[in-house]
Amino acid sequence: MIVPFSVNDFLARALAVYAERTGVIDEPNQPAASLGDLSYARLGELARAQAAKLDQLGLGVGDRVAYVSHNSARLLAAFWGVCGSGRVLVPVNFRLSVDEVRYIIEHSGSSVVYIDPELKDALSDLKADHVFVLGEDDDDLYDYDREPRPWEPDENATATINYTSGTTARPKGVQITHRNIWTNAVTFALHAGVTDRDVYLHTLPMFHANGWGMPFAMTGMGVPHVVLRKVDGAEILRRVEKHGVTVMCAAPAVVAAVLDAAPDWEGEIPGRDTVRIIVAGAPPPTKTVARVEAELGWEFIQIYGLTETSPLLTVNRRRQEWDDLEPEERAHKLVRAGTPAIGVTVKIDDEGEVLARSNVVLEGYWDQPEESAVALRDGWFHTGDGGVIDDEGYLVISDRKKDVIITGGENVSSIEVEDVIFSHPDVAEVAVIGVPDEKWGETIKALVVKAEGSELTEQELIDYCKSKVARYKAPSSVEFRDVLARTATGKLQKFKLRAPFWEGRERQVN
Known part of the structure; x- marks a missing residue:
């Protein structure tokens, strides 16, 4: 039996098993209106109501819907309200300039655009069939009076288009399928040891590679999502203490912000021996890894991947064999990119470039067949990164072949x-x-x-x-x-x- 993978599988499980559990704690300081604490049942209602509204607006399967937004419960719900009804979500980096946002909206052909309230003035002249402000135009976001049209899942359909900077002046739209998302979320959750006893903090922007797939992984396991709108080291510590956060994903700069805030924290650092912080974007210095374990008492996990790979390719997590090592020696091992995740094959070509094969690799670049052919030539995804595989089988990123x-x-x-x-x-x-x-x-x-x-x-x-x-x-x-x-x-x-x-x-x- 073959049952097509779908993003809906993750929310369906949360609704079946954890419907009355608090599923989302929205950022309390949203500029318009915070949605507060939401049960998973309520998250499901939002997703269905959004799908019904897109029906009303005339959007069909495969049509694009863009969000230019900070982290919010509304954006989180869109992963199912948009993708789960067969449309394509285009999460846009809210830090981009007006011209860059305009290019992405036009290039993706997004007919509906939802904008963060902080950006409504700057983006007031966007060209799309429908442009709405999140939190101010919720009547244009949800329709609770009708059931959405059913969508027959197609695991090879594009679920999201995530724009990423590459070697050209214009960003490329990475087409991520339902199969990509499903594979990444399940393998990521397995490697990170996610259970329904976890609490997840969204320090990572949800627009960035779909929050590395954590919106799906955490939902499928019934994990409460704590939404953080803006990164601040002290505020991260406060949220960890208040909500009992146990896992988060972060770029090295976020790690540095927490370490900078820690000396001013009164009392014991919250989350000691319980928090796992998953880091990617660039390998931090060895001493930073050692500081995370010594000063915060948090477990440091290194991963490597790209938007084009959903993103997980390799993972480096503390092993039992390393328990007796000195902290600096253990940290030195943890700064490597890691070993391939389940279902991923990695090799180094003759020119030193890292190549990968996996079900997490993109379908292609939106409306750029030539770029797609170059990236996916010879049956491998060409990362553009240079690296080596060391004697222990760990990938080490050593240079960047693409600019x-x-x-x-x-x-x-x-x-x-x-x-x-x-x-x-x-x-x-x-x-x-x-x-x-x-x-x-x-x-x-x-x-x-x-x-x-x-x-x-x-x-x-x-x-x-x-x-x-x-x-x-x-x-x-x-x-x-x-x-x-x-x-x-x-x-x-x-x-x-x-x-x-x-x-x-x-x-x-x-």
């Missing part, structure tokens, strides 16, 4: 930033590179040759970039040079430009 900088867990295309900087009339040449940073993993540095006679300053150029793209994409530092290293054919030699900043480090990522 992407990961800062604070966000992917930034260096080409995109270069394009913006080069548009400044005082810039003659530019190369953008990632340089190591203790807090953010990497920060963006622009190496610039000024036009003759220019008096352009570092701060002026940084401010110019912030006016053109999302602030996190702007360089944090600018270094003016007389010349940039190039090949005989005129191509920038970024490995030479990066080398001085990474000297003495084993890996060219941080």
Whole structure:
């Protein structure tokens, strides 16, 4: 017997087993109206009511619905209200510039767009059939008076399109199927040891690779979701204490924020010996891992993956064999990307690139068949990351073959930033590179040759970039040079430009 996988399987189990349990604790400080504490039964009602409203608006199977939103219970419900009724959810990074959001809405063909209240003025001129403000236009979000049209699940149908920065100036829309989501959620939950005794804190943006699949995994196991709208180290500690949080996912910058807040916490750090913090985006320094275990008493779990892989490819969790190791030695083992998750095959090609095969690998890039063919050639997904597999069988990411900088867990295309900087009339040449940073993993540095006679300053150029793209994409530092290293054919030699900043480090990522 073959029963098609569907995102609905996760909510269906929660409704069958945990209907009266508190399933969601919405962020209390939502700018419009918090939904408060929701039972799983209520979450199911929201999903059905949204599906019915999309019916009323005339959306059919496969039509796209975009959310430009911070974390919220309304966005969480959309994973079933939209995807679970056969439509395609397009979760958009709310940190992007207006032009970037506009491009994603238009490129995805989203006919319905829901906007966070904080963004309604900035995004007031979006072009779509229907544009609504979350929390202010809930009558346009839910229809409780009718049952939604039934959808016959198709596990190979696109469930979400997640836009990610790549090697081109424009983001690519990653098509994630129901089968991708199902496989990722189940294997992730298994490796993370999720049970119905857990409490999950959404420190990770839900738009980011669908919250790494945790909305589905946690729901299927009846785990309460604690929604966090904005990351703050002290507030994370407060939520852990108040709600008994036991698991969260985070970029290294979030880990750093919690460690920075811990010395000012009065009393014992909450969650000691009970919290598991799952980290990805860039491997943090060994001493950060050691500090998590020593100062917080939390278990550190490292994973590696990409939006294109739903995202879990490898996992590195403390093993019984490491229990007697010194903390620094154990931490050194934990900073590796890890071993392949169940159902994942990883190999290194002759050029040192990490390749992967799995049911979590994307269907393709939306409306970009040539990009899809390149990424999925020869039956393998080409990650663009360089790496090695060590003697213990652990993947270690050593370099980045594609031109992407990961800062604070966000992917930034260096080409995109270069394009913006080069548009400044005082810039003659530019190369953008990632340089190591203790807090953010990497920060963006622009190496610039000024036009003759220019008096352009570092701060002026940084401010110019912030006016053109999302602030996190702007360089944090600018270094003016007389010349940039190039090949005989005129191509920038970024490995030479990066080398001085990474000297003495084993890996060219941080």
